[in-house]
Amino acid sequence: MRRLFDRIRWSLRGDRDLDEEIRAHLEIEASQLEAEGLTPAAAWAAARRRFGSPTLARENSREVWTFAPLETWLQDVRFALRLLARGPLFTLTAVVSLALGIGAAVAAFSLLDTVLLRPLPVTDPQQLVLLRWVSGARGDLLAESINGWLGLDGDGQRTSTSFSCSAYKDLAEHQSSLTGLIAFAEIPDLLVGTGAEADVSTGQYVSGSYFQALGLRPAAGRLLDPADDRRDVQAVAVISYAGWRSRFGGSPSAIGARVLLNRVPVTIVGVMPRAFRGCLQIGSDPEFTNGRGGGLGPGHGPRPDGRGEPPGESRVVRGEADRSLDADCWNVRPRRPGAGRGLPAGAPRIEG
């Protein structure tokens, strides 16, 4: 430590000190030689000759004090960079491989982090269940009307987590085994107009029960409630925390501000909690969350997401959902002449 301090002190004024010391040396030597009988010019020349190279003395003295290993290391770095610059193709290959490798590792870890290590920032996330239906034998016909995720389950039957609005409404009114039922759907492209500017962002539609059932509290203003589901109310939206910061600088004046969402005038009534980014796909971060009221209504399939007893009780939910789906399908049938009786034997299953 003391040595480090010495070195710093030397690097601050060592060079200047040494220069003065060498000058003094030469002058004293010259004056002595002069006293011994040399002419001033000859004395000075002899002094210089005896001293040898002042630069060498300075360099050698420097080395004693300064961070020689660090300087050598810097030289190595410079040399390496020069070599890399000389072989641009090799450098490119190396850099790209490193970037891909690091990128893949980071992506894999952030996915694992989101899925496994970080539960949804809502109250009691372990109580949430996601409903999906599984088609009967001829369910492929039904699939035509599905928006959103649609896949095959293990038995080769069509399955999806998208439900019609009427199925959702019916289930919400008649179910009793869940403490709350919510629905949400992504709006992949949302044209946002603020004053003279417009840009494309993302959003989601949610049922009015959404925020209450998830137990979320607003960062500012208010969140949506079941009253926002009604068609005759003013269209309102909740903005994400990130959107609040970037569009309004986190200002309270954002509450009550009017924006155009897909050309519909909407009033912002509140800000979502900072940690919450909805429960759509991993990585999605909807900026605006709209209710279904006020003419903003969704075109299609919100996803019902139940809150209630853990999967062990799923049989009850299942029965209720079956009834709702059956009722829905019977309602729909007259408008879809091609859909035969008994077609959509939908039986939503509960996924933990």
Added chain:
Amino acid sequence: MSDEERLTLLQGTLDMLILRTLRWGPAHGQAIARFIQDTSGDALLVEHGSLYPALQRLQQKRWIVAEWGASDNNRRAKYYRLTPAGRRQLAREHSNWERLVEAIGRIMHPAAQDKP
């Protein structure tokens, strides 16, 4: 004495000579070089390119300390002074040196050692 006739200092001996010179009291670089040259009968020429690094090295080991002072002709010069640790080091190097000279002497003059 011409430069060719002068002896080259053995590695490491310069440090000892500097410490020895400073036993007489504080001195600046030029005086140290002059003293070694004159006392050796002009046989040793201290390379100044190695004198100053040696002075830095000795300071770093805390065997000598430096401070600015005025020279005989009122020139500002840096004076080096022996520390107690430097004094101990000098004693050590001195005895090492004598053992070295004796050992080399035995090899170079075997006959001289045979005498009782």
